[in-house]
Amino acid sequence: QSVLTQPPSVSAAPGQKVTISCSGSSSTIGNNYISWYQQLPGTAPKLLIFENNKRPSGIPDRFSGSKSDTSATLGITGLQTGDEADYYCGTWDSSLSAGVFGGGTKLTVL
Amino acid sequence: EVQLVESGGGLVLPGGSLRLSCSASGFTFSTYAMHWVRQAPGKGLEYVSVVSRDGGLTYYADSVKGRFTISRDNSKNTLYLQMSSLRAEDTAMYYCVLYSSAWRYWGQGTLVTVSS
Numbered sequence: 001q002s003v004l005t006q007p008p009s010v011s012a013a014p015g016q017k018v019t020i021s022c023s024g025s026s027s028t029i030g031n032n033y034i035s036w037y038q039q040l041p042g043t044a045p046k047l048l049i050f051e052n053n054k055r056p057s058g059i060p061d062r063f064s065g066s067k068s069d070t071s072a073t074l075g076i077t078g079l080q081t082g083d084e085a086d087y088y089c090g091t092w093d094s095s096l097s098a099g100v101f102g103g104g105t106k107l108t109v110l
Numbered sequence: 111e112v113q114l115v116e117s118g119g120g121l122v123l124p125g126g127s128l129r130l131s132c133s134a135s136g137f138t139f140s141t142y143a144m145h146w147v148r149q150a151p152g153k154g155l156e157y158v159s160v161v162s163r164d165g166g167l168t169y170y171a172d173s174v175k176g177r178f179t180i181s182r183d184n185s186k187n188t189l190y191l192q193m194s195s196l197r198a199e200d201t202a203m204y205y206c207v208l209y210s211s212a213w214r215y216w217g218q219g220t221l222v223t224v225s226s
Contacts, residue, residue, distance in 0.1 A: 035212035050212035098169050099157040
């Protein structure tokens, strides 16, 4: 069981918007930055969002992040079939001084 | 361009040992802590271990503590993961990761399969 809780799956139609939640605790999301990763089938994870809401260069503004207390949300607008992937949230656990990840959410673009 | 290239994975018997390597380039290796993250087939990401910039500080997940040893050679820009007493549940893709405000750069991974 993962330290961070994500829904196992979400789905939406092309062009629509979807959100993926990530729930933690005061020792994880509550006191640390959250980041989000996209993993396309058969590839390594790729950083999408860092420090709660910042995008690395090359990541389109269709992807956004937010954080409130001990939860965080990834938003994706203008869904494309190429967005079908697994999405993971990650952060530090201050009590462990180690990283933790969510269990992952599979996005299906219908 | 940051590059992380893992090697050393393969098929190993339960109870056996394996050493993974991660060759780094494109950044000043000695100025970053380095991490290992693994992913069992069809499963999510699991944080495994981290080593400080000088190798003096390490952390291990409970699932590998006492069996795995992380180390680095800054003169060779290489990260290692020595794995012993391997179990079936250690079967996974092992990723070498550079953390810079997030787990920013990932290698392509090296697959470890523990099976008889």
